[in-house]
Amino acid sequence: MTTHATHEVFNQSSELTGVDLFAGHRPLQEALRTLAPDLDLAPLHALGRALGSAELQAQARLANRYPPRLRPYDRGGRRIDEVEFHPAYHALMQCAATHGLQAAPWARPPGAHIARAAGFLLFNGVEAGVMCPISMSYAATPALRANAALYAAWGPGLSAPAYDPRPLPGPQKAGLTMGMGMTEKQGGSDLRAITSRAEFDQDTDWGRCFRLTGHKWFFSAPMSDAHLVLARTAAGPSGFFVPRLLPDGSRNALQIQRLKDKLGNHANASAEVEFDGALGWLVGEEGRGIAQILEMGTLTRLDCALGSAGLMRQALALALHHCTQRSAFGRPLIEQPLMRSVLADLALEVEGATALAMRLACAVDVSEHPGGGAAREALLRRLLTPIAKFWVCKRGSHFAQEAMECLGGNGYVEDEGHGPMARLYREMPLNSIWEGAGNVMALDLLRALRGEAVIEVLQQELAVLHGAHPGAERLAATLSYRLAVPEEAQARRLARDVALLLQAALLRRQAPEGVFAAFCAARIDAGADLFGALPPGCDVDLLLERAMP
Structure with a gap:
């Protein structure tokens, strides 16, 4: 077949790849020199080179081009509530976790939060969607300290510089992620308006266990290993640790109704869920959830x-x-x-x-x-x-x-x-x-x-x-x-x-x-x-x- 070359392509800019994104960020470097003058910058340069590579930027494109898909049932009609991600998503999560952007600072010496912040800033410029579960894992980890048994079982996996997407009970995995579930249809930012309720079930090795019934209107990163969830007891809104898989490997009674169709943030899954007697372990005092x-x-x-x-x-x-x-x-x-x-x-x-x-x-x-x-x-x-x-x-x-x-x-x-x-x-x-x-x-x-x-x-x-x-x-x-x-x-x-x-x-x-x-x-x-x-x-x-x- 004859091709017709009608014109030459010129005056079009190239892709911005093959660069160290940290080396090119002078304001960030100066902030670190002022705030943490003794910080080792080599890991940030390594992350900057990874983020500036054509390979990782291609992963960011693919993770957004092929967003998560909900698979509520298996081929036999059994409820599984799984969210499938493109392999690029997992590659990005692996990169973020390996560079300590999730909960790693909680197990490291002073300066770790500053180093992590610089890396988190850099990563967002390339792909922000995967930063949602990374951020929630970082924020939720210190809250678990209010339940010593839970923190002992889950803290090491949350702070480990590793990503493990396998569907296993949390303590069996090399790396863990956490999400949060607070917002309900009727309340939005008004968390006092929640209607999800929690009823005491039994005392366990992880502390007081409750059964949760209700819903969440925004439930980010539903494939996280566990979520911190707000539900109401007789004492008021309280915080609960709700794992996706129970210690015996069975699914918790959490059903994903649908994934949000969002303007952006396409690589990240945001869900609507319902709890039908889901098991949740109390974190902290009853009534102190907010x-x-x-x-x-x-x-x-x-x-x-x-x-x-x-x-x-x-x-x-x-x-x-x-x-x-x-x-x-x-x-x-x-x-x-x-x-x-x-x-x-x-x-x-x-x-x-x-x-x-x-x-x-x-x-x-x-x-x-x-x-x-x-x-x-x-x-x-x-x-x-x-x-x-x-x-x-x-x-x-x-x-x-x-x-x-x-x-x-x-x-x-x-x-x-x-x-x-x-x-x-x-x-x-x-x-x-x-x-x-x-x-x-x-x-x-x-x-x-x-x-x-x-x-x-x-x-x-x-x-x-x-x-x-x-x-x-x-x-x-x-x-x-x-x-x-x-x-x-x-x-x-x-x-x-x-x-x-x-x-x-x-x-x-x-x-x-x-x-x-x-x-x-x-x-x-x-x-x-x-x-x-x-x-x-x-x-x-x-x-x-x-x-x-």
């Missing part, structure tokens, strides 16, 4: 902020890579002043997002180890969690849209998963929604501000801004009254302003002066409502040079 969930929420919310920062960084890297290779109107896009302003503004956002998310990770790390400022960092952790979750995640969707526009129509095209920018765009809204949407986070900030000690810690963090920039000082001066008498209707404005001041303070400590000055000019003085409107005088060359992948 308090337990809020404690776990501080960790999943950290991961939401890290995840959004990672998605932003990868979207920026793709935009820079494209604009370096693509020409229009006689010169490369990267050389055109208006495009440079857009890209530099996006780079500035990544600087601030990375700094804030990693500072929260540091507060988590220090507060989890006695001494060394743990009490102060615990206060800061309480404050930073809703701020970082609110602001970093809220900025993500707008950021992704602007980064996509840098690629034009090529950015909008899925091309059977070969267009990663479209996947990043679909992924962005999720971190802002789950684990507490914007209003929930703004209201949580108001709760965190109850107490002079928290406000004092915030003022200490912002002290570095004194005399550094007039606009930042003026904004900081308004906080005294706003923090003392916060108004609920203004909670979002307060969260935004505190986030901007914290980002400025962090950049003052760890970034070049030109980055700090540009951030204050663009985010505090100008308060621009769109990307690409950097004020005159911002060091665009510096911002772009630091951002190149």
